[in-house]
Amino acid sequence: MPPPPPDTGPAPDSALPPEAERILSISGDVYFRGLPDGILTDVSASVLGVVGYPREALIGQPIAALYVNPDLRGAFLDTLRRNNGVIRDHPIQIRHANGRTIWISTSCHLLYDADGTETGIEGVVREITTRRETELQTRRQANLISALLDASRDAIMLIDRTGLLLAANRIFAARFGSTPEAIRGRNLFSMFPADVAAQRRQVVDQVIRSGQALHTRDIRPPLVLDNNIYPVSGPDGTVEMVAVFSSDVTEQVRAEDQNQSYIKEIERSNDDLAQFAYVASHDLREPLRTLISYSTLLEQRHAAALDEEGQEFLGYIRTAARRMNALIEDLLAFSRAGQDDCPDQPLDTGTLVQAVIDDLALLTAETGGRIHLETPLPGIMAAPAPIERLFLNLFSNALKYHRPGSAPDVRAGFSPETGHFYVRDDGIGIAPEHHARIFQLFQRLENADGSTGTGIGLAVCKKIVERLHGTLQVISTPGQGATFLFTLPLAPSPSAAPSPPDTSPPW
Structure with a gap:
């Protein structure tokens, strides 16, 4: 509170007539007059209702004593003088008699004598605390909204029905080499060439008429923009x-185009691979069949003419030819793995696997297994x-790679708990350091009789499973058999009831 005035008797009467005092008390406004040094010389009685002090306590006191920050008094006077001695609706924060902070607004002018000297x-003034707090709250909300808009990676703008820009974030403004503050209040359509502006206006008009959101793809080389346009309705629904x-989806579109290019290249590569498979199945096997046929005729017709060493060499030829034929067959199977012309369809897996088991009856009998x-x-x-x-490759391996002197026991099934199919044997097992290698091309392990396979069978299995977006792995210890675990896409159950709709909130 300002210090009390010196004891010089009662305060002078107000220079205002009683009618003016009554009007001021009704309106809540306060009249004041002061000297150049800031001492109050007169103030209306209505000041009591604004600052809580009677006029007698204020007359003769420096105006700055009411300021929350008295240093701002000088800045206020500087502003007043820069405005030719007149200022309107200038906010000032002062201290009320009860200690609380309030806001007042002043409209005033400087007084001069006949020589132009400043005399007071x-x-x-009027209290604007509620208005000021509302303005500050509005400003805080505007700053928060601006911060949220600028946090987005999208360009965002809000326009009225005529295209007047009401709000925009920095990314949108940057497209025009400007700032949100500079473009706010401009007409959006005036910022484009006439033909582009007409297209934009047509889209906006469609959203306004329909009241429905609209999605557009805007191609402006080198940019590609993906736009979502939403109507904003007022209280009456208009x-x-x-x-x-x-x-800005330019990079995404470029990546998609690049992916399409890669896909086409892979398709061309697959075509080349299919052509190779055709050559392998026909041109390469033709001389091989000739070699096998004539070595067989040689054995049948001229075996007596060959000594023991010649018979041995002939056996090498037949074995190598059959191995070469198996290798070509497996290469052909690998090249075609997962590329069956038949579309995916629901399969009765049990029936299909039983048919494979039946086809392996001869190999099963030869090994004494089951x-x-x-x-x-x-x-x-x-x-x-x-x-x-x-399943053919997994069963064949399980039968071939059995322990010497022991009939192989091969088991297959499905684990609902893990979702894995499995093929398990009690054979020679696989050392842990070979678990990853056996699924690579031409990686061979010896079976019970010392012979090896082509090194392609498990690579084919892995390729088939992965083409179906599954996984294939082995769990094995030398001498304790091996278990191959793999996942395949399960067919939907015909008796499965549809799931109830999700009614939970989206966030």
């Missing part, structure tokens, strides 16, 4: 504004031929 100040969210299913197998979605090849 005169004006009116579309008053339009919000636009524009994403293959049986431990569990029912669920249906899957796949083409039949690759799945037949998958």
Whole structure:
């Protein structure tokens, strides 16, 4: 509170007539007059209702004593003089008699004598605390909205029905080499060439008329922009504004185009591979068949003419020819793995696997082993031929790589708990350091009789499973057999009830 005035008797009467005092008390305004040094010489009685002090306590006191920050008094006078001695609706923060901070607004002017010398100040003030707090709250909300808009990677703008820009973020403004503050208040359509502006206006008009959001793809080389345009309705449901969210998807589109180029290149490579498979199955096998045929005729017709060493050499020829034929067959299977012309379809996996087991009856009898299913197998979605090849290769390996002197025992099934199919044997097992290598091309392990396979069978299995977006792995310890675990896409159950709709909030 200002110090009390010196004891010089009662304060002088107000220079205002009683009628003016009554008007001021009704309006809540306060009249004041002061000297150049800031001492109050007169103030209306209505000041009590604004600052809580009677006029007698204020007359003769420096005006700056009411300021929350008295140093701002000098800045206020500088502003007043720069404005030719007149200022309107200038906000000032002062201290009320009860200690709380309030805001007042002053409109005043400087007083001069006949020589132009500054003799004082005169004006009116009114309390604007509520208005000021509302303005500050509005400003804080505007700053928050601006910060949220600028945090987005999209260009965002808000326009009215005529195209007047009401708000925009920095990314949108940067497209025009400007700032949000500089473009706010401009007409959006005036910022484009006439033909482009007409297209934009047509889209905006469509959103306003329909009240429905619209999505557009805007190609402006070198940019590609993905735009989502939303209507913003007023209290009566009429579309008053339009919000636009524009994403720069140039790099995404470029990446998609590049991916398409890669896909086409892979397709061309696959065509070349298919052509190679055709050559391998026909041109390469033709001389091989000739070699096998004539070596067989040589044995049948001229075996007596060959000594023991000649018979041995002839056996090498037949063995190498058959091995070469198996290698070509496996290479052909690898090149075609997962590329079956037959589309994916629901398969009765149990029936299909049993047919594979039946086809291996001769090899099973030769090894003295057996293959049986431990569990029912669920249906899957796949083409039949690759799945037949998958189980054929796994069963064949299990039968071939058995422990010497022991008949192989091969088991297959499905684990609902893990979602894995499995093929398990009690054979020679695989050392851990070979677990990854066996799925690579031409990686061979010896079987019970010392012979090796082509090194392609498990690579084919892995390729088939991965083409179906599954996984294939082995769990094995030398001398304790091996278990191959793999996943395949399960067919939907025909009896499965549809899931109830999700009614939970999206956030």
